[in-house]
Amino acid sequence: MCGHYGSGKTNIAVNMALDLKKQRQNGRVAVADLDIVNPYFRTKDSGKEFSQAGIRLIVSEFANTNLDLPSMPQDLYAITDDREMSVILDIGGDDRGALALGRIAPKIIEENNYDMLMVINKFRPLTPDVASTLEVLGEIEAAGGIRFTGLVNNSNLGEETTAEDVLGSTEYALSVSEASSLPLVMTTVKDSLYEELSGKIENLFPLTLQKKPVY
Amino acid sequence: MADKVLMKGNEAIAEAAIRAGCLHYFGYPITPQTEVAAYMAKKMPKIGGVFLQAESEIAAINMVYGVASAGKRVMTSSSSPGISLKGEGISYMAGADLPALVVNVQRGGPGLGGIQPSQSDYFQSTRGGGHGDYHMIVLAPASVQEMAELTVKGFELADKYRMTAMILADGTMGQMMEPVSLDFDVTPPPEKPWATTGTKMQREHNIVNSLSLVPEELEQLNFKRYEKYAEVIKNETRYEEYMVDDAEIVIAAFGIAARVSKNAVNEARAQGIKAGLIRPITLWPFPTAPFKKAAEHAKQFISVELSMGQMIEDVKLATECKVPVTLCNRAGGMIPSPELVLEAIKKAHKNGGVD
Numbered sequence: 055m056c057g058h059y060g061s062g063k064t065n066i067a068v069n070m071a072l073d074l075k076k077q078r079q080n081g082r083v084a085v086a087d088l089d090i091v092n093p094y095f096r097t098k099d100s101g102k103e104f105s106q107a108g109i110r111l112i113v114s115e116f117a118n119t120n121l122d123l124p125s126m127p128q129d130l131y132a133i134t135d136d137r138e139m140s141v142i143l144d145i146g147g148d149d150r151g152a153l154a155l156g157r158i159a160p161k162i163i164e165e166n167n168y169d170m171l172m173v174i175n176k177f178r179p180l181t182p183d184v185a186s187t188l189e190v191l192g193e194i195e196a197a198g199g200i201r202f203t204g205l206v207n208n209s210n211l212g213e214e215t216t217a218e219d220v221l222g223s224t225e226y227a228l229s230v231s232e233a234s235s236l237p238l239v240m241t242t243v244k245d246s247l248y249e250e251l252s253g254k255i256e257n258l259f260p261l262t263l264q265k266k267p268v269y
Numbered sequence: 270m271a272d273k274v275l276m277k278g279n280e281a282i283a284e285a286a287i288r289a290g291c292l293h294y295f296g297y298p299i300t301p302q303t304e305v306a307a308y309m310a311k312k313m314p315k316i317g318g319v320f321l322q323a324e325s326e327i328a329a330i331n332m333v334y335g336v337a338s339a340g341k342r343v344m345t346s347s348s349s350p351g352i353s354l355k356g357e358g359i360s361y362m363a364g365a366d367l368p369a370l371v372v373n374v375q376r377g378g379p380g381l382g383g384i385q386p387s388q389s390d391y392f393q394s395t396r397g398g399g400h401g402d403y404h405m406i407v408l409a410p411a412s413v414q415e416m417a418e419l420t421v422k423g424f425e426l427a428d429k430y431r432m433t434a435m436i437l438a439d440g441t442m443g444q445m446m447e448p449v450s451l452d453f454d455v456t457p458p459p460e461k462p463w464a465t466t467g468t469k470m471q472r473e474h475n476i477v478n479s480l481s482l483v484p485e486e487l488e489q490l491n492f493k494r495y496e497k498y499a500e501v502i503k504n505e506t507r508y509e510e511y512m513v514d515d516a517e518i519v520i521a522a523f524g525i526a527a528r529v530s531k532n533a534v535n536e537a538r539a540q541g542i543k544a545g546l547i548r549p550i551t552l553w554p555f556p557t558a559p560f561k562k563a564a565e566h567a568k569q570f571i572s573v574e575l576s577m578g579q580m581i582e583d584v585k586l587a588t589e590c591k592v593p594v595t596l597c598n599r600a601g602g603m604i605p606s607p608e609l610v611l612e613a614i615k616k617a618h619k620n621g622g623v624d
Contacts, residue, residue, distance in 0.1 A: 094444050120383030122300045177275040211275050211448040
């Protein structure tokens with residue numbers, strides 16, 4: 055799971071992991087947080103939920119501390135060594151973040167059983183159109199050493215997002231899909247909009263937001 | 270809605286600066302403000318501007334001094350420890366009457382502290398931070414929209430008064446994402462006949478300098494500068510009042526603390542307690558007037574801060590200690606919860622203003 059920072063990939067990674075675990079009750083599911091760029095809003099915020107659901111969290115021991123280190127998890131190689139385990143990778147928000155992925159990309163490609171998804175949000179200032187989104191996509195691929203296999207449209211304006219905003223973003227998402235030759239795998243929306251948009255957009259996936267702020 | 274974008278506070282500052290005509294940015298990475306520099310690094314080369322990651326904060330602020338001397342809109346940004354390093358340059362700019370915008374996205378301190386949000390640079394920014402007699406115009410945004418709007422305002426005020434303006438935000442403001450409208454008016458920079466733009470053999474040399482060899486002249490420069498500050502105090506004080514008119518308990522809070530406090534005020538009102546909020550938007554000049562007025566009917570003031578209590582001194586000065594002023598705070602990177610503030614309001618209500 056990649057995407058420009060603030061695209062919503064961490065939230066989607068958390069939701070997908072919980073969903074995956076439901077489908078594979080007896081299988082091993084893990085989330086690997088390889089974000090070496092952003093010290094905030096980490097998958098570790100959902101640590102308790104993961105342990106309750108029986109999901110393994112592979113994360114740097116310094117995440118969510120005052121130590122702002124671009125460090126990798128000590129159990130990094132479990133991601134590729136344990137081939138029975140389904141892992142959702144949360145990758146940092148730009149080409150520098152994707153360098154972390156480059157470390158294990160050769161093993162992922164060797165195993166050849168993966169999806170590499172790019173999360174896009176047309177309401178973010180650096181990816182408002184097809185050209186700028188393709189630019190970021192190319193940078194991440196080059197740094198990560200692995201090609202994308204699909205797109206996730208997570209276009210949103212935070213709490214103010216309306217159904218119209220999401221519907222209005224489908225043209226952007228389809229254009230990115232066409233220009234990149236990548237399939238639009240799904241469109242993600244906050245769960246409160248799911249019912250309203252159900253049936254109007256293909257492959258709609260509802261998101262439960264990780265954490266409500268106190269302010 | 271369609272004209273809005275979803276931005277981090279740090280990005281909003283960077284984009285607003287560009288829209289305000291700032292084509293020169295000098296920075297150095299430090300969490301939690303790094304996105305300002307990252308955004309500038311992406312954008313500036315595309316629009317013919319200058320992004321430069323300096324070798325240190327001290328270098329960056331002196332590059333700001335240079336561009337400001339040449340009369341162009343210029344900005345630097347950092348977080349608390351980095352702002353301490355810039356203190357010398359900020360003082361030099363004050364001594365040379367140079368307009369610029371400095372952004373401080375505060376983190377917990379003192380020292381290297383931590384990367385979580387804080388408001389503990391209030392003293393540093395409102396009382397100076399560098400050496401000598403001077404002030405900065407200090408603006409405290411409380412939303413991502415305000416991060417953008419006050420950035421534009423900061424450039425305008427800096428140019429109008431030939432002084433440094435500072436955006437004093439906190440880590441939360443820098444990192445949080447909210448929808449922003451970037452559709453705002455920008456006043457272009459005024460003529461700057463004092464700028465060092467080359468004489469072209471047409472005029473006398475302009476000199477931008479903070480050194481004075483004659484003490485009598487230096488005294489006069491200080492007097493004149495403080496006449497200017499008096500104008501700023503008169504004209505540029507900004508604040509927001511929320512349910513203050515009949516309030517018995519008045520909260521003083523800025524930035525993220527004001528957002529938390531607003532929730533607490535709403536809850537207190539729902540429970541029948543007359544609470545209100547004064548949110549200073551300019552921390553210097555401090556909005557003395559609304560506090561003085563509220564002191565006529567309030568039984569108690571509560572200063573809510575992400576520090577060990579710094580603005581509380583200005584609240585006491587503004588209210589002339591007529592009613593008790595207490596502190597409700599968290600420190601070291603922690604944020605007060607609405608429940609904590611509500612407890613403080615309830616306690617003040619119960620005690621009826623007895624400290």
